[in-house]
Amino acid sequence: MNILIAYATVEGQTRKIAAQLAEIFENRGWQVALQNTAGMMEFILNRPDAAILLAPVHAGRYPTTFTHFVRQEAEWLNSVPSAFVSVSLSIVSDNAEERQEGEDYPTGLLAETGWQPLAIHHAGGALRLAEYDFFKRWMVRRLSRNAPAGEAKGDREFTDWAALELFASEFANEIGRRKA
Numbered sequence: 001m002n003i004l005i006a007y008a009t010v011e012g013q014t015r016k017i018a019a020q021l022a023e024i025f026e027n028r029g030w031q032v033a034l035q036n037t038a039g040m041m042e043f044i045l046n047r048p049d050a051a052i053l054l055a056p057v058h059a060g061r062y063p064t065t066f067t068h069f070v071r072q073e074a075e076w077l078n079s080v081p082s083a084f085v086s087v088s089l090s091i092v093s094d095n096a097e098e099r100q101e102g103e104d105y106p107t108g109l110l111a112e113t114g115w116q117p118l119a120i121h122h123a124g125g126a127l128r129l130a131e132y133d134f135f136k137r138w139m140v141r142r143l144s145r146n147a148p149a150g151e152a153k154g155d156r157e158f159t160d161w162a163a164l165e166l167f168a169s170e171f172a173n174e175i176g177r178r179k180a
Helices: 013-027 064-079 096-113 134-146 161-179
Strands: 002-007 031-036 050-056 082-088 119-124
Touching: 002 013, 013 031, 013 050, 013 082, 013 161, 050 064, 050 161, 064 096, 082 096, 082 161, 096 119, 119 161
Parallel strands: 002 031, 002 050, 050 082, 082 119
Antiparallel strands: none
16 A cells, blocks of 8 residues: 655654654555655655645644645545644643634635545644744743643643554554455
């Protein structure tokens, strides 16, 4: 089986999550093409049997290059089993309204692009305060007061790796059922 795992990344966490998904599928014996949508012109695999796309939410939206890629490839994505992993900090907030906002982000993307993935997974992002400039650190600390650990004081990863593995396993099993 062949799978395309295509991602957009801003600070690197989505790339890390995509690489973990690639490893999970490779361990199942799949051929994996791992690609950043920002530089992707054509598919590496001739005919992928499935696709998983990943993108982070920053300032309430997905990266423009990612949205453009999905819009351009929606017809193809709808013709194979596909899934979406939305990466945000909102999804791990202690504030119910922020969590709901995180769950709603994909709705706008899917309405805008026409893509209809079989599955959507929400993954927590990461804070990398050591890499931010003063203004961004100040903004993140201010906004992170509702995060699970309260105010951000250092680098922190919020991705639930066990939940990601379960998602990948369930998606792979669904593809297997559809191919049988």
